Amino acid sequence: MQELVKQRTKMLETLPKIVGPVSVKVSDVHTGVWRYRRPVIRHDDCIRCGICAEYCPCGVIEKAEVMTVDYTYCKGCGICTVECPKKAIDFVLESEFEGEGDQ
């Protein structure tokens, strides 16, 4: 068995580092364009518990000094608005949103 393992290890060492077809690009679809409603955090009511970030399927909410949403990738599913224990996230229609648009 030891001999076999040694033999196999030697065989593996002779192989090039990357074998076969590999993916080299990272998927980067700007899924924010799918959104028709956007979550807007009311920072006065937010207690920074991080539950929205925990339940965000796209991982776009980041817990920094204030909670921030990456609108380039946010699909607007609205899970954060439902799960927020303080109900501090508004779900605003994109057509009615006034402010700096990221998209």
Add this chain to the structure above:
Amino acid sequence: MAELDLLSKGMTTCQGCPMELIGRSALEVLGPKTITMTPPSCSAILTGSGDETGWGIPSVQTVLMSLPAFASGVSEALKIRGMDDVTVMGFAGDGGTFDIGLQSLSGAIERGHKAIYICYNNEAYMNTGGQRSSATTLGASTKTTPTGKKEVSKNIDFMLLHTPLAYQATASVGNIRDFKRKLAKAATKDGPCFIHVMTPCPSGWKFPADQTVQIAKLAIKSGMWLLFEREDGKITINQKPTNFELIPEYLSRQKRFNRINDEITAQIIEEAKTRYETLQQLSQLACL
């Protein structure tokens, strides 16, 4: 180069898809030293096509029936190389676990390779348009059962109770911390681990995308989904169902149950009660 996400943000899964949430939470626990594999399913979106991929870790796109066989191979290769700190994670849906992948799963468990199999159960073949699978609940209308499924679903957790798993658990997106705890526990085991996660599918079950987690929470409360774990031959029930009378509410919130009548509702409630009673009796056994 900027720091790479373990799972890219720009994934083209549906709005409110819990499968992506499970993938993200899993990587949060397991970290970058993980090799993952996905069968052709919704999770194949994460592995990507062509030269694109969503994972920031090594990933393999396997065939539908043999994901656990791939996992065994990778696990053994890692053992030969002496890389004991790398986790192998299989990430299959209910089709790749209950129906098509069942024989290779049971084989891989029997051979005892060190790997974690995560089954995200969305109760149909959602990636191909929502055809019925053996995980589909009784009465649910799918593409191939437009008038409602006539058969009760297969209970894979009870089936796998008799296999030599190092760790077995059920989890739900309704309780993501519980899922992370179970996965962290599974990562420490030296053997096959199976985690069965409930993932309500907004487009297939036909409910609004923002209700995903609420539906999963209601399923735990109503007893439609049982949270338990099996470790060292002992079953522990993690969360008891509070009220089986919540099942009609759970059913009415999904449009796939539009066609069921009172008789089928009663049958579903009866089945849920029996399932829980069986589990209670099993949890009192000394070894399994």
